[in-house]
Amino acid sequence: MRRLAPYQTGLWLAEYLDIRCQLCRVYRSSPQSQLLQSQSTLHSNDALNTNTVFRASNDKSPSAKLIQQTYHLLNRGLLCAHCHHSIAWLPKPFEVDISAGTSLSIQAATYYDYPIRQAVRAFKHHEDITKLPILLHAIRQLPRARGCHHDNSVIVAMPTTNQRLVKRGFDPVSILSAQLSKHWRIPLWHGVMRVDDTISQQGLTRAERLSNLDNAFVLIENPPVKRLLLFDDVATTGASLQALGRVLSVPKATTLDNQSHSNYLLSGYALAHGSQP
Incomplete structure (x- = not known):
């Protein structure tokens, strides 16, 4: 049997074994049908449909009771x-x-x-x-750029250094971007390397952030497509995404086919x- 990664186990435990709100931890989580008013049918992952549950509600047998309990469990939300x-x-x-003359638009x-800040800190640190x-739940609300699909776009996750990866033990942005990739059905591209040993961006002013990121990223290969969707976990001033965008906006002089790959859509x-106080 395939072994689940730790974060996959966490997903399962939080979603199915805890009925409290996963943010405030005080109130009971609400059914998705209440949170999403436009939802008229159950999520495709639910194993039971409304008609089955309705019939079971009039049945007092143990199997019908199990159906009702399972339905309410699967239709429960996280918040x-x-x-x-x-x-x-x-x-x-x-x-x-x-x-x-070129700017990068950032959508969060x-x-x-509060309360998302506490969740981010708990996950990252x-x-x-x-x-x-x-x-x-939050990143799935991000609107995919119009015209972007798996054939003409890639997601560029904010890279981290090996030193930080070893120290932290995992890469939060990599995990989040992988899930965004699945949600949007747009592949990830790992053509940028972070080579700096800079200090954490947290607590720095905008000017300090920009200076801290000088020469932080290196393009190790040209992007395979023109549309590049840059992703980071927290954008305070946007300095990290700005530095990443600058590297990607400057093409290499030549490529194997001797063509300049400029004018990327970022x-x-x-x-x-x-x-981030």
């Missing part, structure tokens, strides 16, 4: 209504300059504020994998946007 609505509104996109899924379902995305 209480209050926490769901607190992260349900997309922030307005903001722009950062990446070259003369939610704000880096304490490896609390039970918070991963909430973060995935879009920036993040799980959350806001300050």
Whole structure:
């Protein structure tokens, strides 16, 4: 039997074995039918349909009772209504300059504020994998850029250094971007390497962030397509995405076919946007 990765186990445990809201941990989680008003049918992953449950509700047999319990378990959400609505509104996109006359538009899924901030910190700094379902719930609200699909676009996740990977033990952005890739059905591309040994961006001013990221990224191969969707977990000032975008906006002089690969279409995305006090 194939062994589940730790974060996959966390997804399963949080989603099916805990009925409390996964953010505030106070209120009971609400059914998806209540959180998503437009949802008129069960999610495709649910094993039972409404008609089956309705018939079972009039049946007092042990098997019918099991059907009812299973239905309510599978149709339960991860969040209480209050926490769901607190992260349900997309922030307005903001722009950062990446070259003369060129800017990068960054769209975040939610704000880096309570309660999502606590979930991000727990996942990134304490490896609390039970918070991963909430973060995935948020990034699935990101609108895919119009015209982007698996043949003409790639997702470029914010790379990390080997030193940071060894110290932390896992790469949060890699896990989140892999799930976004599945959701959008757009492949990941790993053609940029992070070579810096800079300090953490947290707590730095915008000017310090930009200086800290000088020469942080190296393009190790040309992108295979023109549409590049850059992704990071938290965009505070957008400095990291800005630096990544600058590297990708400057083509190599020549390629194997002696053609310049310029004029890439860049879009920036993040799980959350806001300050990191």
